[in-house]
Amino acid sequence: MAWQWFHRLGSPRWFYQKSSAWLPWLGVASLLLLLIGCVWGLGFAPQDGKQGNSYRIIYIHVPAAFLALAGYYIMAICGAIGLIWKMKLSFVVMRAAAPIGAALTFISLFTGALWGKPTWGTYWVWDARITSMLILFFLYLGVMALSGAFSREQSGDKASALLALVGTVNIPIIYKSVDWWFTLHQPATLKLTQASTIDPSMFYPLITMIAGFYLFYAWVLTLHTRTMILQREWRTQWVRELLGQTAPGRP
Amino acid sequence: MEFQFSSFAEFLAMNGHGPYVWVSYLVAAVVMIALAVAPLVIRRRLRREVAQELRLEEARRRAARERAEESRGAVATQ
Numbered sequence: 052m053a054w055q056w057f058h059r060l061g062s063p064r065w066f067y068q069k070s071s072a073w074l075p076w077l078g079v080a081s082l083l084l085l086l087i088g089c090v091w092g093l094g095f096a097p098q099d100g101k102q103g104n105s106y107r108i109i110y111i112h113v114p115a116a117f118l119a120l121a122g123y124y125i126m127a128i129c130g131a132i133g134l135i136w137k138m139k140l141s142f143v144v145m146r147a148a149a150p151i152g153a154a155l156t157f158i159s160l161f162t163g164a165l166w167g168k169p170t171w172g173t174y175w176v177w178d179a180r181i182t183s184m185l186i187l188f189f190l191y192l193g194v195m196a197l198s199g200a201f202s203r204e205q206s207g208d209k210a211s212a213l214l215a216l217v218g219t220v221n222i223p224i225i226y227k228s229v230d231w232w233f234t235l236h237q238p239a240t241l242k243l244t245q246a247s248t249i250d251p252s253m254f255y256p257l258i259t260m261i262a263g264f265y266l267f268y269a270w271v272l273t274l275h276t277r278t279m280i281l282q283r284e285w286r287t288q289w290v291r292e293l294l295g296q297t298a299p300g301r302p
Numbered sequence: 303m304e305f306q307f308s309s310f311a312e313f314l315a316m317n318g319h320g321p322y323v324w325v326s327y328l329v330a331a332v333v334m335i336a337l338a339v340a341p342l343v344i345r346r347r348l349r350r351e352v353a354q355e356l357r358l359e360e361a362r363r364r365a366a367r368e369r370a371e372e373s374r375g376a377v378a379t380q
Contacts (some may be wrong), residue, residue: 067375081363093314095306096306097306103316103317104320105323107316107366108323108326150340154334161330162330165322165323166326168322168329252303271334272336277341278348285348285352291352294349
């Protein structure tokens with residue numbers, strides 16, 4: 052009995068019905084935070100003493116990079132849960148997380164390159180942080196490709212979950228790359244255990260954007276998961292009814 | 303807290319860093335909008351496919367029913 056909620060969580064139909072209640076709230080809250088954060092960061096936060104206005108890219112770059120990494124954890128953990136407990140919904144979330152993570156990794160690489168040009172004088176350097184982020188991007192693409200490469204859906208689930216798990220070895224390397232190797236990339240300015248080395252007037256818009264990105268991620272992941280559930284379960288009665296087509300009655 | 307630029311033109315220029323900043327924000331916005339819209343597009347396509355599949359199934363069922371009635375009629379006339 053105690054495990055009932057856990058089993059129910061594995062039911063795609065249950066998830067689909069529950070998630071429709073919180074979906075609009077997530078969307079509105081994230082768009083609101085992103086809008087406030089953008090206006091604040093672009094217009095009202097002070098200029099950086101060394102980098103001038105180019106530093107304003109931080110309000111996109113850092114939140115996107117945060118979510119690119121957090122999204123990989125989510126994808127890998129969902130893959131592990133799917134492999135261990137054979138939970139159907141878990142694999143669906145894992146598959147849905149891959150393109151979102153790839154898109155966010157792309158945003159962080161692209162904005163990083165544009166930030167690098169006026170700051171370091173180059174769009175790209177093959178240093179530890181940037182190269183390990185590029186590997187993260189390829190890992191996401193690999194999970195996407197592998198999950199679609201099998202005619203049996205379950206084989207694609209298992210293979211891509213394994214790849215996602217093996218790829219987690221890259222995550223601590225990304226985090227620590229700015230400390231372990233000499234690099235152009237500046238070390239982390241936001242720290243959990245000690246005071247952050249960023250002025251409050253720049254920190255508040257940044258934390259607003261990070262919160263907005265987290266909510267955006269949750270919103271988009273839910274949207275993609277729900278759509279993938281419909282794709283996978285389209286033969287069932289409840290999906291057919293939901294898509295506005297009641298299945299014709301048996302003769 | 304006040305607006306950091308004295309005019310809108312200066313806000314766009316960002317002391318020469320304008321192109322880098324604005325392209326960053328623009329590309330991020332385009333990618334994120336695409337992420338949010340993709341499920342809608344997929345769902346619309348799925349709806350079409352399911353409707354077509356259901357029509358096919360219905361046609362198949364009707365054909366089977368007609369065949370059954372025909373053979374029953376043939377038996378009755380003999």
